[in-house]
Amino acid sequence: MFSWAAQAQIPAGYYDRAAGKSGGELRWALHVIVRNHRVIPYSSATQLDTSDALKRLEEDPTDTNLVRLVYSGLSAPKAHFGDVSGWNREHLWPNSYGLDDVEPAFSDLHNLRAVDATVNSSRGNKWFDRSDLGDARYAKPAHEEALLSSADSDSWEPGEEEKGDIARALFYMAVRYTGDKAGEPRLVLTDRTDEVTSSTNLMSRLTTLLLWHLADPVDAREQRRNELVFALYQGNRNPFVDHPEWVVHAFGPRLEVLCPQCEQLEVSPRLNE
Secondary structure, three states, X not given: OHHHHHHOOOOOOOOHHHOOOOHHHHHHHHHHHHOOOOOOOOOOOOOOOHHHHHHHHOEEOOEEEEEEOOOOOOEEEHHHEOOOOOEEEEEOOOHHHHHOOOOOHHHOHHHEEEEEHHHHHHHOOOEEOOOOOOOOOOEOXXXXXXXXXXXXXXXXXXXXHHHHHXXXXXXXXXXXXXXXXXXOOEOEEOOOHHHOOOOOOEEXXXXXXXXXXXXXXXXHHHHHHHHHHHHHHOOXXXXXXXXXXXXXXXXXXXXEEOOOOOOOOOEEEEEOO
């Protein structure tokens, strides 16, 4: 981890705008820093596209002919991209929750992973959360090709070593896409799972993602991926990989005093959505 961190080439002053900020001011500062990235086409027959990039970003370190697949810990031949029994592209923030096949959000490499094609269909647009063991549709593994994951009726829980990576990718999406530019959605992380639909641009579950971020720290592989997206493809970085401490400052709970005159103060957590 430390050897790769020493090689990371964060440009001098890249994050100066975000220094000393928190809450909404920090989220906006980070948005300004990472917006206007180079857009990689989702699919193209004539130029590099996201499938080409994923072959590099998700390359198996033990065999350069393979890509590592999210949710399973397994690898697949790069040449099997697009095959029915091969692999394809997984949107961690589901396409149906505000991306809607429109670039740049639809093709943002910070949000894409290589995934077994049948697992992609199985996860669908389930949000991320701890699986409910009492749910009638609880399953572990979530799919025969997703041995590290579990699922219930409406949520998906990845393996322990993927949880933080996925959380930080979603935190990135929430600061990158604020709806300030034509053709770009306003993406919002929330705990209000009943409001997560294809018409709201919401994604859950924020509290769980915060916990996963804390439990699964940034590692060398995640740093390497972030550097490659920046250096080879989009020209922007995931700030929460470079500065994990900013997750709490940007998305963590605030304590709001409800009864300042009471002998015993009552407090209520309110999340920065």
